[in-house]
Amino acid sequence: MLQTITSYLDWFGVCVFAVTGALVASRKQMDIVGFALMGSVTGIGGGTIRDVLLGLTPVFWVQKPSYLITCISVSVATFLVAGFMQSRYRYLLWFDAVGLALFAVTGASTALQHGAGATIAIAMGVATATFGGIIRDIMGGESPVILSREIYITAALLGAGVYVSLVVIGTSQDAAIVAGFICGFGLRSAALMWQLSLPRYRPATDRNPE
Amino acid sequence: MLQTITSYLDWFGVCVFAVTGALVASRKQMDIVGFALMGSVTGIGGGTIRDVLLGLTPVFWVQKPSYLITCISVSVATFLVAGFMQSRYRYLLWFDAVGLALFAVTGASTALQHGAGATIAIAMGVATATFGGIIRDIMGGESPVILSREIYITAALLGAGVYVSLVVIGTSQDAAIVAGFICGFGLRSAALMWQLSLPRYRPATDRNPE
Amino acid sequence: MLQTITSYLDWFGVCVFAVTGALVASRKQMDIVGFALMGSVTGIGGGTIRDVLLGLTPVFWVQKPSYLITCISVSVATFLVAGFMQSRYRYLLWFDAVGLALFAVTGASTALQHGAGATIAIAMGVATATFGGIIRDIMGGESPVILSREIYITAALLGAGVYVSLVVIGTSQDAAIVAGFICGFGLRSAALMWQLSLPRYRPATDRNPE
Numbered sequence: 001m002l003q004t005i006t007s008y009l010d011w012f013g014v015c016v017f018a019v020t021g022a023l024v025a026s027r028k029q030m031d032i033v034g035f036a037l038m039g040s041v042t043g044i045g046g047g048t049i050r051d052v053l054l055g056l057t058p059v060f061w062v063q064k065p066s067y068l069i070t071c072i073s074v075s076v077a078t079f080l081v082a083g084f085m086q087s088r089y090r091y092l093l094w095f096d097a098v099g100l101a102l103f104a105v106t107g108a109s110t111a112l113q114h115g116a117g118a119t120i121a122i123a124m125g126v127a128t129a130t131f132g133g134i135i136r137d138i139m140g141g142e143s144p145v146i147l148s149r150e151i152y153i154t155a156a157l158l159g160a161g162v163y164v165s166l167v168v169i170g171t172s173q174d175a176a177i178v179a180g181f182i183c184g185f186g187l188r189s190a191a192l193m194w195q196l197s198l199p200r201y202r203p204a205t206d207r208n209p210e
Numbered sequence: 211m212l213q214t215i216t217s218y219l220d221w222f223g224v225c226v227f228a229v230t231g232a233l234v235a236s237r238k239q240m241d242i243v244g245f246a247l248m249g250s251v252t253g254i255g256g257g258t259i260r261d262v263l264l265g266l267t268p269v270f271w272v273q274k275p276s277y278l279i280t281c282i283s284v285s286v287a288t289f290l291v292a293g294f295m296q297s298r299y300r301y302l303l304w305f306d307a308v309g310l311a312l313f314a315v316t317g318a319s320t321a322l323q324h325g326a327g328a329t330i331a332i333a334m335g336v337a338t339a340t341f342g343g344i345i346r347d348i349m350g351g352e353s354p355v356i357l358s359r360e361i362y363i364t365a366a367l368l369g370a371g372v373y374v375s376l377v378v379i380g381t382s383q384d385a386a387i388v389a390g391f392i393c394g395f396g397l398r399s400a401a402l403m404w405q406l407s408l409p410r411y412r413p414a415t416d417r418n419p420e
Numbered sequence: 421m422l423q424t425i426t427s428y429l430d431w432f433g434v435c436v437f438a439v440t441g442a443l444v445a446s447r448k449q450m451d452i453v454g455f456a457l458m459g460s461v462t463g464i465g466g467g468t469i470r471d472v473l474l475g476l477t478p479v480f481w482v483q484k485p486s487y488l489i490t491c492i493s494v495s496v497a498t499f500l501v502a503g504f505m506q507s508r509y510r511y512l513l514w515f516d517a518v519g520l521a522l523f524a525v526t527g528a529s530t531a532l533q534h535g536a537g538a539t540i541a542i543a544m545g546v547a548t549a550t551f552g553g554i555i556r557d558i559m560g561g562e563s564p565v566i567l568s569r570e571i572y573i574t575a576a577l578l579g580a581g582v583y584v585s586l587v588v589i590g591t592s593q594d595a596a597i598v599a600g601f602i603c604g605f606g607l608r609s610a611a612l613m614w615q616l617s618l619p620r621y622r623p624a625t626d627r628n629p630e
Binding site: 242 | 473537
């Protein structure tokens with residue numbers, strides 16, 4: 001049951017991240033095969049790194065090629081549909097937020113299922129959630145989203161942290177998944193809407209101007 | 211027999227990609243050790259990612275250090291010889307095209323030998339062919355070749371697709387390898403010579419200027 | 421005994437590299453969670469790549485989460501303390517030099533312990549020493565340190581080479597570790613202090629100006 005839910009959400013996370021990869025490809029005016037590569041790398045990149053770190057190889061999409069086929073289909077659909085959206089690139093950050101929150105929870109869940117402790121499970125949630133986007137930005141020649149001013153990694157950390165904490169104290173999986181997703185997505189959404197950010201490091205000279 | 215042929219071609223692909231890595235190092239005016247690092251990462255990077263994704267670890271060059279030694283030797287030779295070429299950087303894209311077509315076929319072949327289905331085999335061909343160059347460009351601070359205007363990933367896809375399709379329908383390995391290589395290299399060469407490109411995504415405003 | 425010493429030094433290398441990752445985060449004015457991500461990726465990135473290449477998965481820090489916790493703690497401490505340093509970024513290259521020399525030796529040592537030959541052990545020393553910093557620079561949007569003018573990769577190569585050579589000819593582990601570290605750190609320090617560099621590749625036109 002848990003595996004079924006996690007698997008569905010993981011699938012949805014793959015789709016929305018694939019869309020963000022395809023949107024970067026559209027911004028760079030790549031061709032349809034470029035869309036497919038960028039969409040695939042973004043959609044399955046984070047989970048791939050999680051699997052490699054945990055030693056779960058062949059990685060999940062080699063075992064279930066339908067993940068890869070889904071990424072390619074979503075990317076091709078984005079290529080065809082993107083023309084109808086006027087400011088399609090604006091949606092990137094919102095799709096990215098959904099994928100971020102989903103992968104934070106499902107990445108942590110996968111790690112727990114394979115025997116990882118709480119610390120590693122949270123780290124795997126953060127890694128699964130952030131590395132797809134990091135690889136997307138680096139391959140697409142964009143400034144990495146982790147350098148953006150608004151709260152980003154922290155939202156993944158919150159989502160994974162809430163999920164793992166609730167599981168550890170014995171909450172039902174369903175409740176933990178929902179709570180983790182809502183916290184992660186809520187924080188990232190709030191950050192996007194109101195430009196929320198944590199205090200940033202500023203040089204000492206800025207603090208004491210006199 | 212197949213393994214022998216694949217192995218020879220793989221070897222040749224490693225060499226030509228190592229040359230392209232060394233040429234980026236020369237463009238960046240790196241020293242001889244930098245040449246060796248860039249040549250090695252480019253020559254064995256794509257195959258390393260393929261092996262890690264498929265769970266074939268230790269990766270191939272850890273099992274056969276002669277691959278690494280070959281990369282280093284080729285890079286050092288390029289360092290010494292590069293001075294005699296006036297416009298050496300111009301050759302980069304042609305060496306890259308040979309490596310691209312070779313790795314598309316041998317990467318797919320390796321995946322098939324380890325039990326992968328057609329989809330994953332084609333994906334591994336594309337990954338083996340493209341990621342060495344992607345890592346080279348990112349580490350060398352260059353604009354990733356996948357962002358270039360001319361057909362690139364599509365050539366790898368065609369080469370791997372033709373090879374896998376022919377194997378699936380029962381053609382002899384030799385014929386499939388030759389056909390896959392010719393298609394991949396031919397398409398990339400044509401793209402380089404005549405600036406061929408697939409239709410690119412363009413914003414809707416460009417299409418409806420009025 | 422060897423494993424104990426190697427482990428302690430590896431630990432120290434993780435700490436100093438985590439500091440360099442946190443210093444890049446400070447330069448990019450990231451928040452505290454960004455510090456933790458950058459510090460962790462830099463501190464354990466090189467060893468992670470070594471483990472993945474050698475097939476030692478789950479990677480070391482998944483097996484011993486205290487490595488990860490240490491990285492996070494060091495990064496948070498750097499976040500809090502960085503304000504007291506006026507020109508904190510200047511220290512980055514020196515911490516990096518210590519980590520470079522330590523990881524060159526411990527990376528090679530880990531490979532030897534798992535049955536690798538001399539060539540692969542030296543390559544693993546270089547990979548462990550350099551890839552943490554390479555990932556740090558790429559993720560942080562900085563120009564990769566391997567492109568810097570001063571000797572860098574060569575110092576890792578020297579450290580790993582001296583260590584492995586001494587082990588191969590039968591020197592005690594302690595002596596080999598110390599000698600390897602001193603050579604690697606000494607060369608990198610000298611390069612930093614006196615802007616030492618190996619001869620670089622220069623275009624033929626520069627050589628024959630007339």
